[in-house]
Amino acid sequence: MLHGLTLGSMYALVAAGLALMLGVARLINFAHGEFFMLGAYVFWFGYSELGLPYPVAALLAPAVMVAFGIAYQRTVIRAILPRSWHVQLIATLATSIVLTNLAIIVLGTQPKEVPTALSSRILDVAGLRVAWQRLLVLAASLAIFWGLHWFVGRTRTGRAMRAMSQNREACAVVGVDVQWTAMVTFAISAALAAIAAALVSPLFNIFPDMGTTLTLKAFAAVVAGGFGYVNGAIAASFLIGLTEALAGSYISYAYKDAIAFVIMIAVLLWRPQGLFGRRIGI
Amino acid sequence: MRLALTLATLLLMAVSAGAQATPPIRIGFASAMSGPAAITGEGVRWGATLAVEEINAKGGVMGRKLEAFFADNKAQPGEAVSAVRKLVDVDQVDVIIGQTHSGACLGAMPVVKELGVPMVIEACSHPQIRALSGKGGNEWTFRVALDDEIMAYTFARYMARQGVKSSSILAMNNDFGRGAADAYDAAFKKANVKLLSTEFFDPGQPDYRPVLTRLKRANPEAILAVILASDGAPFMRQFRELGLTQRVFSRGSLGSAEFLYQVRDNPKIGDGVIEASYWITGLDPEWDKKWTERYKVPPRIHGSLAAITLKWAVVPALEIALKKHGKADRQTIRAALEEVDVKDSPLGPIKFDANHQAWINMILIEIRDGQLRILEKLPTSPALLN
Numbered sequence: 001m002l003h004g005l006t007l008g009s010m011y012a013l014v015a016a017g018l019a020l021m022l023g024v025a026r027l028i029n030f031a032h033g034e035f036f037m038l039g040a041y042v043f044w045f046g047y048s049e050l051g052l053p054y055p056v057a058a059l060l061a062p063a064v065m066v067a068f069g070i071a072y073q074r075t076v077i078r079a080i081l082p083r084s085w086h087v088q089l090i091a092t093l094a095t096s097i098v099l100t101n102l103a104i105i106v107l108g109t110q111p112k113e114v115p116t117a118l119s120s121r122i123l124d125v126a127g128l129r130v131a132w133q134r135l136l137v138l139a140a141s142l143a144i145f146w147g148l149h150w151f152v153g154r155t156r157t158g159r160a161m162r163a164m165s166q167n168r169e170a171c172a173v174v175g176v177d178v179q180w181t182a183m184v185t186f187a188i189s190a191a192l193a194a195i196a197a198a199l200v201s202p203l204f205n206i207f208p209d210m211g212t213t214l215t216l217k218a219f220a221a222v223v224a225g226g227f228g229y230v231n232g233a234i235a236a237s238f239l240i241g242l243t244e245a246l247a248g249s250y251i252s253y254a255y256k257d258a259i260a261f262v263i264m265i266a267v268l269l270w271r272p273q274g275l276f277g278r279r280i281g282i
Numbered sequence: 283m284r285l286a287l288t289l290a291t292l293l294l295m296a297v298s299a300g301a302q303a304t305p306p307i308r309i310g311f312a313s314a315m316s317g318p319a320a321i322t323g324e325g326v327r328w329g330a331t332l333a334v335e336e337i338n339a340k341g342g343v344m345g346r347k348l349e350a351f352f353a354d355n356k357a358q359p360g361e362a363v364s365a366v367r368k369l370v371d372v373d374q375v376d377v378i379i380g381q382t383h384s385g386a387c388l389g390a391m392p393v394v395k396e397l398g399v400p401m402v403i404e405a406c407s408h409p410q411i412r413a414l415s416g417k418g419g420n421e422w423t424f425r426v427a428l429d430d431e432i433m434a435y436t437f438a439r440y441m442a443r444q445g446v447k448s449s450s451i452l453a454m455n456n457d458f459g460r461g462a463a464d465a466y467d468a469a470f471k472k473a474n475v476k477l478l479s480t481e482f483f484d485p486g487q488p489d490y491r492p493v494l495t496r497l498k499r500a501n502p503e504a505i506l507a508v509i510l511a512s513d514g515a516p517f518m519r520q521f522r523e524l525g526l527t528q529r530v531f532s533r534g535s536l537g538s539a540e541f542l543y544q545v546r547d548n549p550k551i552g553d554g555v556i557e558a559s560y561w562i563t564g565l566d567p568e569w570d571k572k573w574t575e576r577y578k579v580p581p582r583i584h585g586s587l588a589a590i591t592l593k594w595a596v597v598p599a600l601e602i603a604l605k606k607h608g609k610a611d612r613q614t615i616r617a618a619l620e621e622v623d624v625k626d627s628p629l630g631p632i633k634f635d636a637n638h639q640a641w642i643n644m645i646l647i648e649i650r651d652g653q654l655r656i657l658e659k660l661p662t663s664p665a666l667l668n
């Protein structure tokens with residue numbers, strides 16, 4: 001269960017960013033898993049190469065990825081946003097491939113391990129053994145989801161994001177700074193992916209291909225959660241994480257991904273509008 | 283003046299003709315250069331580059347320089363076909379070394395036969411490769427690496443001698459892992475080791491806790507892990523995190539310098555692991571030194587195997603082809619490979635049998651105090667299959 005929640009937290013942080021982009025910009029960013037991968041490498045660089053303390057390295061990753069998200073929005077996304085969905089699909093997929101291969105060339109293929117004090121320390125409660133890092137992942141994720149909820153609901157930019165997710169043209173007419181709001185959305189999405197990376201990297205390996213499957217799972221969560229509805233994507237991510245963990249533990253580890261995706265398909269057959277049944281809108 | 287010009291022209295023609303007579307021998311290397319298994323291809327590229335430079339620095343093979351070409355098989359059978367076609371059609375190689383991954387090897391075998399190019403396999407250990415090579419029908423495929431059918435019975439008997447009465451298998455969900463799982467299933471029966479469960483995982487998994495939970499429930503005395511170093515590091519960390527106490531026996535590269543490098547913050551995490559292999563750092567200290575100086579990481583198994591295959595199987599074949607026939611085309615190299623008889627490669631003797639299988643040494647490696655040590659070095663022979 002705890003393992004499923006850890007996985008779910010990782011998927012949810014990535015899926016929330018994907019849902020934000022979809023809601024605000026009406027675009028599926030298939031390079032989003034690579035934001036996670038780059039965030040993980042930035043964290044590794046800060047923690048292992050520069051010797052920064054864990055909290056500092058964990059904050060460095062989103063800081064750098066905010067800049068990357070803004071650059072990505074101003075270059076790739078701006079150029080493709082007015083084009084058809086085919087162009088958007090190809091462009092974001094191409095970005096994903098380019099980033100993965102750049103990572104192979106520049107950073108090498110040797111997986112990076114970033115064990116921290118918390119990932120090595122084990123909490124043992126009546127035979128239930130769990131690394132403290134997993135508890136940190138859960139606690140930090142919950143705090144971030146609360147912060148995201150507050151930001152989108154209570155701040156001026158957050159409200160602009162919600163408005164844009166409902167009617168972009170009307171927002172432009174009434175004076176909402178559409179470009180600024182889109183840029184903030186990409187910055188937040190990139191930061192969320194990087195935070196996820198900094199939280200789970202001490203538990204897992206860092207390698208150039210790590211974002212590819214993650215994008216698919218996050219996308220499945222976005223679809224199952226209601227296509228662009230952030231809270232739905234978060235809930236669906238936890239559902240995928242728990243399904244994977246339980247299927248892997250009790251049915252078959254080899255086919256846990258397949259089982260999770262079959263359940264997602266079943267959910268969509270039952271509720272084509274997604275678990276939380278909304279039109280696009282964050 | 284006219285005489286001088288004529289002499290100069292003749293000299294130029296002679297030099298040009300000489301150059302044309304000794305073009306480099308083109309060696310193709312196919313491995314996973316991208317995708318989740320890209321670490322193996324990077325190692326092959328490094329090892330091949332180093333070995334070719336080493337051979338060329340000594341004057342090449344009977345005066346002919348070697349030139350290396352690379353192709354990416356992404357560890358996939360379909361991509362392996364494209365990799366072979368690229369090496370043959372575009373790079374026009376004379377011989378291929380590869381494909382590192384069993385699935386890719388099995389995918390490439392029909393196409394090397396169709397195109398008529400010899401392929402010397404450095405690492406794929408699926409038992410089916412031996413059955414299909416040489417008298418098995420594919421005369422273009424040769425294998426230096428041992429397969430799991432060859433090693434399984436010896437390793438299973440070793441486990442039984444260590445007091446292991448029951449085991450589970452955890453294997454990669456690909457041709458390598460599934461081939462090994464089948465081989466050990468049969469070998470455990472022969473060695474009276476009870477197989478309690480078999481689990482498969484996709485390479486590159488972030489989290490092994492669910493499968494470790496399953497293994498804990500099965501409660502075997504030992505786990506046979508068919509796993510590479512890149513996956514082995516998170517696996518062993520989570521194995522310790524969950525507090526499992528089973529003995530770990532492995533195939534792949536868990537008992538390797540690659541693994542220890544990856545867990546260098548706590549190399550003792552692998553203590554107690556016993557690996558069945560045919561390569562380990564230390565077999566060729568000079569090679570280890572050159573590799574480490576050049577790439578700043580310990581020698582990788584697949585890159586080192588590619589280099590050994592080149593130096594102790596392909597180069598001797600090229601020498602035979604050039605000495606006997608004065609040429610090194612694909613057909614001549616193929617025939618010469620059947621005559622290779624090297625007694626003292628770092629892996630042991632290399633001589634291909636009727637199935638084009640070399641019977642190199644098998645090594646049992648133990649990790650103790652964060653260090654690798656050889657427990658046993660065993661010669662192999664077809665008798666091991668009985």
